[in-house]
Amino acid sequence: MHPSVLAWLGLAALPLCASAQDDGTPSVTITASKDTIIRKVDKTVVDVSTMARAQNGTAQDVLQSTPELSVAADGTISVRGNANVTVLVDGKPSAMLAGDERAVALQTMTGADIASVEVITNPSAAYHANGGAIVNIVLKRQRRPGAHAQWRASAANQGLWNAGASGDLTSGKLSVNGSVAYRRDGTQKFRQSTVDWTNPQGGAAGQTRQTSSVFVRRIVHSAGLGIAYALSDTDSLSLSAHHNQRRSRPWLDVLNENTTTTGQTIFHRLSTGPNQQADHDASLAYTRQGTGSVLKAVLARSSMRSLVDKSYSDVYLEPLRASSDSRGATRVARRLDQATLDWTRVSALGQWGMGVDVQDEVNDLANYQAVVDRAAGSETPDPATTNGYAVATTLTAAYLTDKIRRGRWEVLLGGRLERMALHITPALGVPQTGRWHAFNPSLHGIYTLSERIDLTLGYRRSLQRPDPRDLNPFSTYIDAHNLSRGNPGLQPQRLTSWELGANLQAGRVSASMSTFYRISRDTVIDARSFNANNVLVTSRQNGGRARSTGVTGSLDWTPFPAWRLGLDGGAYAVLLESPDLYGHVRQHDVAGYLKLRAGYRAGQDDLSLDAQWQSAGITPLGGYGATSSVNATWKHELTGTLSLTVNANDIFDGSRRSYRTDASTLRQRGVDHFVARRWYVGLVKRFG
Secondary structure, X not given: OOHHHHHHHHHHHOOOOOOHHHOOOOEEEEOOOXXXXXXXXXXXXXXXXXXXXXXXXXXXXHHXXXXXXXXXXXXXXXXXXXXXXXXXXXXXXXXXXXXXHHHHHHHHOEHHHEEEEEEEOOOOOOOOOOOOEEEEEEEOOOOOOEEEEEEEEEEEHHHEEEEEEEEEEEEOOEEEEEEEEEEEEEEEEEEEEEEEEEOXXXXXXXXXXXXXXXXXXXXXEEEEEEEEEEOOOOEEEEEEEEEEEEEEOOEEEEEXXXXXXXXXXXXEEEEOXXXXXXXXXXXXXXXXXXXXXXXEEEEEEEEEEEXXXXXXXXXXXXXXXXXXXXXXXXXXEEEEEEEEEEEEEEOOOEEEEEEEEEEEEEEEEEEEEEEEXXXXXXXXXXXXXXXXXXXXXXXXXXXXXXXXXXXXXXXXXXXXXXXXXXXXXXXXXXXXXXXXXXXXXXXXXXXXXXXXXXXXXXXEEEEEOOOHHHHOOOEEEEEOOEEEEOOOOOXXXXXXXXXXXXXXXXXXXXXXXXXXXXXXXXXXXXXXXXXXXXXXXXXXXXXXXXXXXXXXXXXXXXXXXXXXXXXXXXXXXXXXXXXXXXXXXEEEEEXXXXXXXXXXXXXXXXXXXXXXXXXXXXXXXXXXXXXXXXXXXXXXXXXXXXXXXXXXXXXXXXXXXXXXXXXXXXXXXXXXXXXXXXXXXXXXXXXX
């Protein structure tokens, strides 16, 4: 969509914050834990502003300790077993929280800046859910009169440390807040993989074994600024902006052992980067609160640029020969513009809501791969893996909701009309265009069975658009024996979700339980083939089908004022149908997760422990092993304004995960170990 159209929409009705439905939403407040949990008709809100682990931790640390969420060491998020999760910040999508860059963004975002986390397992029509659950990170915004500030710093093993400061000033109608931070971060990963492959064209076969280790030392700069001004008693205007810059130099060593009928090749592939990423976002919001009505509006833009250097040197052990060099890089530029409008009005039976949501996203991707001749000082680009393309996606939606209160019922009805336009422009080749329309209804309800028990219902139908990386019409270098190629003809996945549940509040105990059913059609799965050089090429295609059904529950208990205990978990059955070379493959399995939380406060000391376990599960034509994580935090108030915090992450080093693939063309077994064990010692000082 042309920028002038976005501007017109914004000026005509300066649009939405995604949390507009908070006004008048029925809720149940649970005070069984220090981190207050509020369950609303369409979301669960967890207050993490006082979470000790967040003081010197990251956004990933905060999410890992949040009920109903499972976060693996590599940054993969799932909500009640659903790995299709959209992450928002202050109700808005962000360019940095899409694609492979999301994990790094969460691992380097300061946890102390987060006020609350909203978990939306089955979003209503007011949200663009992209077919899955939503996790909305709400940042802190201090509105108390006067000036306040906070300084924090921490150090960790492996020579890592971070420091940051934040402050706010409120005087009369004006409020200003800002933050700056510096992180010297790092991650370590080990991987082992064995692939037995067979090329169905010609019958060639062989085995590839890879063992790799990589350590990434990352430097992160970030800053944020927010300004809010009360135009009148009913009107307010706010502006916010953030900047993040990440630089790293990964030290990667991959040992390749390749065996075929013609012989064996063994070599080390060495790579040192560097990699870079920078992202920015800015938003302008307008709010008008009248008698019985609220108008909320936002214009937002975010952008992200990243460079992943894939240059390497091959050192041959067998047969002995001279080393060879290659230059390679992948560049990604992403821009997301959003203009939305939300209006709510109190009615005789409850509350009406309506809105318009327009998102215009452009992903520009380029790959470069070349053979380097050291003696001649020249590079020869590989035409098969040097390419570029752009994917422009425009999402336009209008929605209507009606919240009805009648007797013991609280019902939220909704309908969302969506239009998706996709335009793929390769650097070489013919552009392709796709358009889809859908009307997606939603239904959420709460029935008050008694003073202590509420029954809940949720239903949603939605579309999930293709990942821009899956639309790549070219081949992309992965490693010596693997290429990736997208499919510009991919269709959106169609998803439907049901939930039934109950909430209980009885004195110091609160509990919830729900059962769910999810089904996806036109599911995108891997499609594998080999090129003329027996190199595996992995592409994507529609044609899969997935169903899952299960039960989840949570329990929070405060046996004594100083103690707080919590538990949540779930078990679910999964059925996957995937086309393979010789027909459809049908898999089914039972998986689950469990999270434990405990806390104790006495005087100036606050101890907390959280542990999570994720069972083994299946993937299309494969599966993965179980993982676990145990984290502990001790916070000690040295003075009224100075505190000491000690974080111990993944104490028992349970992040090691196995995986497998059993396809007609290959059989793969491997292990990924993303090392998350780390100790942090930090100080937090408050002023004002």
